[in-house]
Amino acid sequence: MDTSFSKHLIFALDYPDFASAAPILPLLAGRVGVVKIGLELFLGEGPDIVPRIRDKSDAEVFLDLKLHDIPATVERSVRNLKKLGVDYLTLHTAGGREMLSKAADAAGGSMKLLGVTVLTSSGLSTLKETGLELKDDAAMEDLVKIRAVLAMESGLSGVICSGHEAAGVKERCGAGFLAVTPGIRPAWSLGRGDDQKRVMTPERALAAGADMLVIGRPIRDASDPGWAADQILKEMAGGKGPE
Numbered sequence: 001m002d003t004s005f006s007k008h009l010i011f012a013l014d015y016p017d018f019a020s021a022a023p024i025l026p027l028l029a030g031r032v033g034v035v036k037i038g039l040e041l042f043l044g045e046g047p048d049i050v051p052r053i054r055d056k057s058d059a060e061v062f063l064d065l066k067l068h069d070i071p072a073t074v075e076r077s078v079r080n081l082k083k084l085g086v087d088y089l090t091l092h093t094a095g096g097r098e099m100l101s102k103a104a105d106a107a108g109g110s111m112k113l114l115g116v117t118v119l120t121s122s123g124l125s126t127l128k129e130t131g132l133e134l135k136d137d138a139a140m141e142d143l144v145k146i147r148a149v150l151a152m153e154s155g156l157s158g159v160i161c162s163g164h165e166a167a168g169v170k171e172r173c174g175a176g177f178l179a180v181t182p183g184i185r186p187a188w189s190l191g192r193g194d195d196q197k198r199v200m201t202p203e204r205a206l207a208a209g210a211d212m213l214v215i216g217r218p219i220r221d222a223s224d225p226g227w228a229a230d231q232i233l234k235e236m237a238g239g240k241g242p243e
């Protein structure tokens, strides 16, 4: 297995509890550089899930809580989450500059903060439902860029965006600012129809400038998750990958 791209592969550990999540960890050891704990698992087990996952895996830990609240609440939450010793934490850029800056101050460089720009499950019609009417995909790219610049100016380490906006984020924010992309669907998993709207293959997302790919269901639901991760790593190696 070629693991040269494993540190750029984030596996979304989307399970209801530790007992269902634990069996896949040894199958993915060495294949994924980061495991992502989302709301489902965090709420199912509580904060103690972080050390329990660390015990079972050498991968970095990404806590995907997508914080979005008034600045004081987010600041105080980040102070608490800092105690868990995670490597990455997400928050919504839509919370605005004061919220993002306070979060960055509270984190104090102890973990990388990533700002969600526009969820990859949102398309133009999803945003319209919420009162944000964008003309076309170019306007979506512009919105993502505006939010990425806001995140950078507020002291975050990078953003979550789809592969379609990765090039614009890198061009506007520079090579050192992370573009982390979910909504990744290898060709062999496309067409299954799920909630992701702005999707891209691993190879194309890396070629567009994504630094790290977040992948859940194509690995989690594969009959052989180790094989699925290896296929994805192969596809990543075929693209113009990061340094």
Ligand SMILES: O=c1ccn([C@@H]2O[C@H](COP(=O)(O)O)[C@@H](O)[C@H]2O)c(=O)[nH]1
Pocket (backbone or CB within 6 Å): 012, 014, 038, 064, 116, 118, 119, 120, 121, 160, 161, 182, 183, 184, 196, 214, 215, 216, 217, 218
């Ligand atoms: O815009 C976003 C932000 C976060 N996610 C999370 O990534 C994974 C994707 O899982 P798949 O099964 O590969 O769709 C999931 O945990 C989301 O909460 C995202 O998809 N889009």
